[in-house]
Amino acid sequence: MVFSQIEFLVFLxxxxxITWSCRVRVARNIVLLVASYYFxxxxxxxxxxxxxxxxxxxxxxxxxxxxxxxxxxxxxWLVVSxxxxxxxxAFFKYFNFFIESATLLLEPLGLSTSTxxxxxxxxxxxxxxxxxxxxxxxxxxxxxxxxxFLDFSLYVAFFPQLVAGPIVRARELLPQLATVPQWSxxxxxxxxxxxxxxxxxxxxxxxxxxxxxxxxxxxxxLYSGWTLYLAAFAYAGQIYYDFSGYSDMAxxxxxxxxxxxxxxxxxxxxxxxxxDFWHRWHMTLSRWLRDYLYIPLGGNRGGxxxxxxxxxxxxxxxxxxxxxxxxxxxxxxxxxxxxxxxxFASQSLGLRLPKLVGWTLTMIVVLIGWILFRSSDFSAxxxxxxxxxxxxxxxxWFPPLVIGALACLVLEHTAWRTRLRLAMRLPALxxxxxxxxxxxxxxxxxxxxxxxxxxxxxxx
Amino acid sequence: xPSTLTRVVLRxxxxxxxxxxxxxxxxxxxxxxxxxxxxxxxxxxxTLQPGSTYRWRSEGYASTHIGxxxxxxxxxxxxxxxxxLARFALWGDSQxxxxxxxxxxKIFAVAERLTAEQGNPIHVYPLxxxxxxxxxxxxxxxxxxxxxxxxxxILLVVDLPDLAVAIEPTKTNSRGEFxxxxxxxxxxxxxxxxxxxxxxxxxxxxRSLRLSIGPVAPSTNILVLPxxxxxxxxxxxxxIWTDVFATIRNRTSLPVIVLYAPPxxxxxxxxxxxxDGNEVVLPEIREAAMQSDITWVDLxxxxxxxxxxxxxxxxxxxxxxxxGHLNELGNEIVARSLVDVVSQLELEN
Numbered sequence: 004m005v006f007s008q009i010e011f012l013v014f015l016x017x018x019x020x021i022t023w024s025c026r027v028r029v030a031r032n033i034v035l036l037v038a039s040y041y042f043x044x045x046x047x048x049x050x051x052x053x054x055x056x057x058x059x060x061x062x063x064x065x066x067x068x069x070x071x072x073x074x075x076x077x078x079x080w081l082v083v084s085x086x087x088x089x090x091x092x093a094f095f096k097y098f099n100f101f102i103e104s105a106t107l108l109l110e111p112l113g114l115s116t117s118t119x120x121x122x123x124x125x126x127x128x129x130x131x132x133x134x135x136x137x138x139x140x141x142x143x144x145x146x147x148x149x150x151x152f153l154d155f156s157l158y159v160a161f162f163p164q165l166v167a168g169p170i171v172r173a174r175e176l177l178p179q180l181a182t183v184p185q186w187s188x189x190x191x192x193x194x195x196x197x198x199x200x201x202x203x204x205x206x207x208x209x210x211x212x213x214x215x216x217x218x219x220x221x222x223x224x225l226y227s228g229w230t231l232y233l234a235a236f237a238y239a240g241q242i243y244y245d246f247s248g249y250s251d252m253a254x255x256x257x258x259x260x261x262x263x264x265x266x267x268x269x270x271x272x273x274x275x276x277x278x279d280f281w282h283r284w285h286m287t288l289s290r291w292l293r294d295y296l297y298i299p300l301g302g303n304r305g306g307x308x309x310x311x312x313x314x315x316x317x318x319x320x321x322x323x324x325x326x327x328x329x330x331x332x333x334x335x336x337x338x339x340x341x342x343x344x345x346x347f348a349s350q351s352l353g354l355r356l357p358k359l360v361g362w363t364l365t366m367i368v369v370l371i372g373w374i375l376f377r378s379s380d381f382s383a384x385x386x387x388x389x390x391x392x393x394x395x396x397x398x399x400w401f402p403p404l405v406i407g408a409l410a411c412l413v414l415e416h417t418a419w420r421t422r423l424r425l426a427m428r429l430p431a432l433x434x435x436x437x438x439x440x441x442x443x444x445x446x447x448x449x450x451x452x453x454x455x456x457x458x459x460x461x462x463x
Numbered sequence: 464x465p466s467t468l469t470r471v472v473l474r475x476x477x478x479x480x481x482x483x484x485x486x487x488x489x490x491x492x493x494x495x496x497x498x499x500x501x502x503x504x505x506x507x508x509x510t511l512q513p514g515s516t517y518r519w520r521s522e523g524y525a526s527t528h529i530g531x532x533x534x535x536x537x538x539x540x541x542x543x544x545x546x547x548l549a550r551f552a553l554w555g556d557s558q559x560x561x562x563x564x565x566x567x568x569k570i571f572a573v574a575e576r577l578t579a580e581q582g583n584p585i586h587v588y589p590l591x592x593x594x595x596x597x598x599x600x601x602x603x604x605x606x607x608x609x610x611x612x613x614x615x616x617i618l619l620v621v622d623l624p625d626l627a628v629a630i631e632p633t634k635t636n637s638r639g640e641f642x643x644x645x646x647x648x649x650x651x652x653x654x655x656x657x658x659x660x661x662x663x664x665x666x667x668x669x670r671s672l673r674l675s676i677g678p679v680a681p682s683t684n685i686l687v688l689p690x691x692x693x694x695x696x697x698x699x700x701x702x703i704w705t706d707v708f709a710t711i712r713n714r715t716s717l718p719v720i721v722l723y724a725p726p727x728x729x730x731x732x733x734x735x736x737x738x739d740g741n742e743v744v745l746p747e748i749r750e751a752a753m754q755s756d757i758t759w760v761d762l763x764x765x766x767x768x769x770x771x772x773x774x775x776x777x778x779x780x781x782x783x784x785x786x787g788h789l790n791e792l793g794n795e796i797v798a799r800s801l802v803d804v805v806s807q808l809e810l811e812n
Binding site for chain 2: 009010013014041044045046048049113215216218220221222223224225310396397398400401402404405434435436437438439440441442445446448450451453454
């Protein structure tokens with residue numbers, strides 16, 4: 004089930020009605036767990052087995068880790084969790100990728116390989132990272148294992164964040180699940196506004212931009228250089244509105260149910276450096292990679308080349324996390340290189356760029372990165388970039404609604420830096436909130452593009 | 464002093480009203496019109512309301528004046544000295560109807576202008592309606608012929624099945640009373656909203672909610688794009704064409720010209736496809752047309768030539784180039800071919 008479907012609205016209304024009428028914690032959590040499994044089974048009931056397995060393994064492993072004072076035993080149990088979680092992820096997400104990559108090397112030697120028909124379970128990358136954070140935190144003694152299997156099962160499967168984040172850590176959500184949230188009109192209203200805002204971002208802006216993006220990226224050799232520029236900007240807008248829209252909806256739904264999720268986006272296209280960009284883009288993934296990969300690798304400790312190495316490893320694996328294709332790896336390498344260059348320029352050369360220059364350079368790297376990210380392969384990406392840079396001839400296509408959606412992106416980012424920031428949240432008592440709310444609802448009903456488009460990040 | 468609840472209800476009631484008014488005022492920029500479709504006594508089919516303006520807001524933003532007999536883009540019928548001009552009826556579907564381009568760029572208008580410039584003016588009456596096929600054209604031909612004193616018929620055929628159905632029984636041309644009354648009662652944006660909420664994407668079936676668990680067939684779950692190898696046009700059995708053209712010929716003794724303008728070249732999945740999938744059957748169709756004394760004009764060459772020169776006859780900025788309806792250039796290409804063949808016809812006569 005997807006947040007932007009009418010079916011989800013029906014589901015949410017039922018779940019809200021039942022949960023808020025349940026004042027017993029266990030009963031409430033059971034309702035939410037059943038709802039979460041239904042939400043996941045709506046996609047494909049077979050994948051629920053993976054979710055159950057992941058829940059049982061990590062619940063048991065965390066208790067084993069906590070039960071022992073012997074570091075080697077604790078480490079062994081953590082390895083069990085790492086292997087089971089990453090093993091499942093590797094099989095479902097990367098098996099065919101590795102086989103296909105190996106084929107390229109083996110074919111010249113006369114050896115053949117074959118791939119399997121594997122369907123990627125929705126959200127596997129997200130809930131795998133969530134459960135890993137739990138066992139790692141218990142191993143690091145930053146978190147006591149939870150005693151309630153029900154609470155832990157709900158933490159893993161909680162439907163607002165199950166399939167595409169935000170990646171909520173156990174220590175953020177488990178304490179909230181241990182109590183019955185207090186009803187708050189204000190919080191419920193804020194959540195519903197965030198849900199509506201997310202729906203507008205996804206349905207009206209991301210999907211509109213996606214219509215043009217799909218067409219141009221499918222045949223970049225047909226379109227003019229200027230149209231390729233427009234489509235590249237459109238993809239930057241699409242992926243931002245798609246994912247931040249999803250995050251808004253997830254956070255909004257959680258708020259309506261009485262829970263708090265961490266923020267996932269903070270207007271990333273205002274970033275004046277690449278590190279600033281990663282503090283604004285998919286923030287829950289950035290901090291996961293920082294805390295569970297970059298810092299264990301050594302982080303900034305040691306200085307010199309080891310920091311650059313750590314950056315490159317983290318960003319490359321971050322790229323691979325997004326998808327099983329070399330273009331995603333290249334995207335990660337591009338960002339890793341950019342971060343390394345930025346660090347070298349500021350730390351070793353003492354270079355301080357004016358903000359405008361920093362912003363321009365950041366956006367150029369980000370945009371080139373998005374072209375790699377969206378292209379089907381390197382050949383398509385190189386055709387795209389070459390035609391764009393040479394302003395090649397071709398079909399000049401400038402869809403007015405795409406330009407309008409991009410204007411929204413610029414206006415939204417600009418307004419967020421002004422006093423309008425508060426107004427954009429549509430406070431409950433502001434005179435303009437009912438007007439803006441009704442316009443947004445009408446716009447969703449009237450102007451949603453035809454055709455259902457899943458969220459971009461579902462594929463990850 | 465009103466209670467807090469009353470104040471909240473008043474504030475939201477007023478706010479929602481203001482928001483709705485703003486949406487209503489701006490909606491003509493983005494939403495097509497929904498017009499009553501009365502049955503025309505001469506054509507004996509429903510047409511858009513004569514005298515009204517039809518707004519198209521999909522691919523192509525254009526407003527169309529609906530003229531006499533529900534003809535899109537026609538301001539008035541010819542009279543006086545002009546009435547001696549040769550008159551042709553233009554039949555087809557939405558491609559010939561041309562509501563996605565301005566009135567002066569529609570096929571009939573361009574053809575009339577071109578012939579006037581050449582000093583041999585004709586009248587072309589656009590009688591095409593969206594969704595029409597040969598059964599609709601043949602039903603209307605006899606009455607329209609006598610009423611408009613026609614000199615010939617021009618059929619713009621984009622999909623061969625639209626022509627092939629000429630041999631099938633006549634279809635009913637009715638629109639529900641409810642649909643008629645709703646267009647009179649409600650503003651377009653409300654009808655559009657109801658349609659979006661209550662019906663599936665194509666507007667033909669009531670929306671159904673799926674609340675069962677998955678997996679489901681991919682077609683209901685993800686955006687479906689056309690298959691890469693899919694042929695553009697639907698092929699039709701080759702042995703029916705003699706009957707098809709004989710049926711048309713039985714319905715009218717006037718000259719009939721078929722302008723064949725299939726949706727090619729088309730851009731599908733980032734590739735340009737030139738073959739309409741009917742290459743094999745077309746010579747037989749042309750032959751069958753000749754046997755019934757019907758002129759067959761193939762527009763694939765000018766359409767392809769224009770596309771390969773970078774000027775796409777189909778598609779719009781607010782749609783997609785290479786697919787969809789004929790744009791202004793496409794209308795002009797069709798109109799030029801129409802003028803050429805009519806001039807030829809007049810020379811022969």
